[in-house]
Amino acid sequence: MRPDSLTPRFFQDEPLPEGASLAGWAALVSAFDIPAPVRNPTCISDRHVRGNMRADGIWQVYDKRYLPDATLEGHLGFALRHENIDLLILKRVFDTVPEQDIEAIVRATPTGTFSRRLWFFFETLTGRRLELEDAPTVTAVPALDPARYFTGKERFSQRHRIRDNLLGTGALCPMIRRTERLKALIALDLAERAKETIGKTGGHVVARAASFMLLADSRASF
Secondary structure (H helix, E strand, O other): OOHHHHOOOEEOOEEOOOOEEEEHHHHHHHHHOOOOOOOOOEEEEOOOOOOOEEEEOOEEEEOHHHOOOOOHHHHHHHHHHHOOOOHHHHHHHHHHOOHHHHHHHHHHOOOOHHHHHHHHHHHHHHOOOOOOOOOOOOOOEEOOOOOOEOOOOOEEEOOOOEEEOOOOOOOOOOOOEOOHHHHHHHHOOHHHHHHHHHHOOOHHHHHHHHHHHHHHHHHHOO
8 A cells, every 4th residue: 555645635625634644444445546435534643642532523533553554454454443334445445456465364364353354245245255265163253243233133154254244235235333323212112112002092093193194205205
């Protein structure tokens, strides 16, 4: 990766904070000219940052101790460990870099969590099989952290020793983060409250309400 690609004056029309360099998804998009937006770009300060990370406009600014190696592996590792997973950028990086580069990362640490997840995402998103032997017997890890994302029913990938809990497939896969707002809505238990309300309401009233909602939705669609 070219050093100058990590310290542009502007990234996505936003000025890079003084003394900082791009990291993770932003670094990969800049270095490989990936045509994809970065929603919350990350950079590494050349100074200490109180609390290790702070927000600066659209930027997530990390302490200088987080500076990854200026390599494909370094910035992929930073992105998968510290940022929200962006499957679009990941897929386009895989389509841009030589397969041998990904194979080399996996071969270097075939039992590592990061390398196995990277391997799993490569073969899932591209549909291409890398020239690698199946992973040795190690503890399986989830593709997505269920504490951070809404996940699907787990499917075990023997080849990667990964518990595939994606909500979709490599062709179409929504990513839903467990934000504080969504967690608060879930805590309201609206489904149970709806059951209680319907149970106390006459069937004809429920039918009229459903008909009204269907009509209102149809009108709003045109």
